[in-house]
Amino acid sequence: MSADSELLLEVEHLTVDFPTDDGVVHATRDISYTLSRGDVLGVVGESGSGKSVSSLAVMGLLPPTARVSGSAKFCGQELLGSHGAVKSLRGNKLAMIFQDPMTALNPVYTVGVQLREALRVHNREMPKREMTERSIDALELVGIPNPKDGLDSFPHEFSGGMRQRAMIAMAMINDPDILIADEPTTALDVTVQAQILETLERVQARTGAAIILITHDLGVIAGMAQRVLVMYGGAVVESGSVDDIFYRTSMPYTAGLLGSMPGIHAHGSRLRPIPGSPPSLIRMPPGCSFGPRCPMVTDACRLDAPGKFSLVGTQTHASACIRRDEVLAMDDARTMFAATHDTEVVRD
Ligand SMILES: Nc1ncnc2c1ncn2[C@@H]1O[C@H](COP(=O)(O)OP(=O)(O)OP(=O)(O)O)[C@@H](O)[C@H]1O
Ligand SMILES: [Mg+2]
Numbered sequence: 001m002s003a004d005s006e007l008l009l010e011v012e013h014l015t016v017d018f019p020t021d022d023g024v025v026h027a028t029r030d031i032s033y034t035l036s037r038g039d040v041l042g043v044v045g046e047s048g049s050g051k052s053v054s055s056l057a058v059m060g061l062l063p064p065t066a067r068v069s070g071s072a073k074f075c076g077q078e079l080l081g082s083h084g085a086v087k088s089l090r091g092n093k094l095a096m097i098f099q100d101p102m103t104a105l106n107p108v109y110t111v112g113v114q115l116r117e118a119l120r121v122h123n124r125e126m127p128k129r130e131m132t133e134r135s136i137d138a139l140e141l142v143g144i145p146n147p148k149d150g151l152d153s154f155p156h157e158f159s160g161g162m163r164q165r166a167m168i169a170m171a172m173i174n175d176p177d178i179l180i181a182d183e184p185t186t187a188l189d190v191t192v193q194a195q196i197l198e199t200l201e202r203v204q205a206r207t208g209a210a211i212i213l214i215t216h217d218l219g220v221i222a223g224m225a226q227r228v229l230v231m232y233g234g235a236v237v238e239s240g241s242v243d244d245i246f247y248r249t250s251m252p253y254t255a256g257l258l259g260s261m262p263g264i265h266a267h268g269s270r271l272r273p274i275p276g277s278p279p280s281l282i283r284m285p286p287g288c289s290f291g292p293r294c295p296m297v298t299d300a301c302r303l304d305a306p307g308k309f310s311l312v313g314t315q316t317h318a319s320a321c322i323r324r325d326e327v328l329a330m331d332d333a334r335t336m337f338a339a340t341h342d343t344e345v346v347r348d
Contacts, residue, residue, distance in 0.1 A: 005036035008177050008210050009058070013070035014080075016053050016062065023282040027053040029235045030310070031070070035178065039210045042225030042242070044218055044257065048278055050234040051214045055180045059096050060086035074178070092122045095171035099183040101163035104170060105155040111139070111166050112151030118173050138169040141206060142199050161192035165199055172203055179203070180212045185220065197224060218261045222246065230254050233279045233289035240317035248328060251319035253290045255333035272337055288321070295336045296323055 012032045018025040028050035035041055043051050056062050058072045058079060072079045074093065079086040086094070098104060106114060115135035119126060126134075132151070139147035142165040155163055164184060171179055181200060185193035201224060204211055213225055221228055221242065228245045230238040230253065238251040249255050256274035276293035279285055285292055287302040288309050294301065300322060311318040319327075327333050 005038060007034060007036050008039075008075060009033075009035040010073045011054075011058065011071070014054060014057060014072060015069045016050075016057050017067040018065055019067065020282075025281045026234055026284065027066075027281060028057070029233075031229075031236055033229060033236070033239065035210045035212065037177065037210055038204075038208055039227065040204060040225045041210070041212050042221035042228040043212060043214045043231060044216065044221055044228060045231030046216070046257075046274075046278055048281070049231040050281075051231055052182055053234075054231075055096065055182060055212060055214060058086075059090055059094060059180065060084060061090075061096070091118065091176075092174045093177050094180070095174070095176040095178070096180040096182065097164075097167050097171045097184050099186050101160070101167040102155065104167050105163060107155055109154075110151065111153050111155065111158075111169075115139075115151070115170055115173055118170050122174050134173060135169075138173045139166070141172060141203060142166070142169045143195075143202070144169070159192075160188055161195055164188065164192075164196050168196075168199060168203060172207065172209070175207060176209055178210050178212065180214070182214045183216070184213075186216065193220075200224070218245075218257060230257065233284065234281055235289065235320065236311065237290065237321070238319040239311065240313075240319075244317040248317065249330075249333040250313065250317070250324040250328045251290075251321045252294045252296050252323075252327060252333070252336060254319070255327065256293075256337055259334035259337050272334075274337065296327070298323070 014028060014031040016028045018027055031054050033041065045051055053062065057068050060079060062068065068080055070080065074089055077085040112135055115138060116131045119131050119134060135151055136147045139150045144150045144162060144165050155166065158166060184200065185196045188196060197220060200211065203209065213220065215221060225242055227241055228239065229236045230245065230251065232253050238245065238254045245254060246258065249258065259272045260274055274293060279289045286304050291297045291301045308322065309320045311320050312324065313319055321327060
C-alpha cells in the first residue's frame with residue numbers, strides 16, 4: 001500500500017452466523033481489514049475457514065438466512081444491511097469471480113451478449129456500438145485471441161481457461177474498483193492456472209483495481225499479493241505482508257500451512273499436512289480454536305478470557321496467538337510440526 005493510496009474498502013468486526021437445525025454456524029467472526037486502490041490482498045485458509053462467506057457478505061450475496069453484523073464500507077458507504085448501497089455497486093464498482101466460470105456464464109447466450117448485458121445493467125443509455133467496442137476491449141484485456149470473434153462464441157466453445165478469462169472480462173467490463181477472485185484457478189490445471197494469474201496481474205496493472213484473492217494455495221499468494229489474511233475457524237488468525245507471513249511467521253497455524261505447501265522445501269523433502277481437522281463452527285473449542293491441533297498448545301491456550309485470542313501485534317503484522325513471540329523467535333517455525341508426525345506424506 002503506497003502512502004498516497006486511496007482507501008476503498010474498510011471492513012470492521014464483520015461477523016456472519018447461520019442459524020441451522022443443528023445450531024448456529026459461526027461462519028466468520030470479527031473480521032477487520034482495509035483495502036486501498038491497487039492492493040492485492042490474499043486470503044488463505046483451509047476449507048470451511050470462512051473465506052468465501054466473508055467476501056460474499058461484502059458483496060451482499062449471502063442467502064437471507066445469514067445474520068450479518070459489523071460494517072463494510074466502500075468509499076465511506078455502508079454495504080451491509082438492507083439499506084446498504086451494495087446493490088447499485090455490485091457488478092459496477094465491486095465485482096467477483098468464482099472457481100467455476102459456468103456459475104457466472106449463461107450457456108445459452110454468446111459471450112458478446114452477456115458482456116453487453118453486464119454493461120447495460122449499469123449504463124442504460126450506452127449506444128450499441130460503444131458496448132461492442134467495450135466488450136472487445138474487455139476480451140482483449142484478458143488475452144482472448146481474436147476478441148471480435150470471441151463475442152460470437154458460446155461459453156461451451158471455450159476451453160476452461162478461456163472461460164475463466166471470459167468471466168474475468170465480464171467482471172471487469174464496468175471497470176470496477178474492487179475485484180474479488182474466489183479460488184479463480186483451483187479448477188484449472190497448473191499451466192492454465194499460471195496463465196489466469198498472469199491475466200489477473202495484467203488486469204490489475206492496467207486498471208488499478210484492488211484485488212481480494214482467495215485461495216488455498218500460499219504459492220499463489222506469494223506470487224501476487226502484498227498483504228495476507230490467514231483464516232482459521234471463521235476468524236483471521238494472522239495478518240501481515242507476504243514476507244511477514246512467510247519469513248516472520250507468528251502463529252502456529254500459519255507455520256502449519258507453510259509446512260504443507262508444496263515446493264518450498266529443501267530437495268527430497270516431504271509434504272506435511274496439518275494433523276487433525278478444523279473446529280466445528282457450531283461448537284467452537286474453548287480458548288484458541290487452533291489449540292486442539294497445535295504443537296505448541298499449553299493449558300493457558302485452552303482457557304478463554306475476553307480478548308485473549310484477538311489479533312495482537314502491530315498495525316501491519318498481528319496474530320491471535322498468546323505464544324506469538326516464541327513463534328516469531330524461531331528460525332523456521334514450520335519445524336514445530338515435525339515432532340507431531342508419525343507418518344509423513346511423501347510427495348512425488
Ligand atoms: N448458507 C449456509 N448455511 C449454513 N452454513 C453455511 C452456509 N454457507 C456457508 N456455511 C458454513 O460457513 C463456513 C464457512 O464457509 P466458507 O464457504 O466461507 O468456507 P471457505 O473458507 O470459503 O471454504 P472453501 O475453501 O471450501 O471454499 C462453513 O462451515 C460452511 O459450511
Ligand atoms: Mg470458499
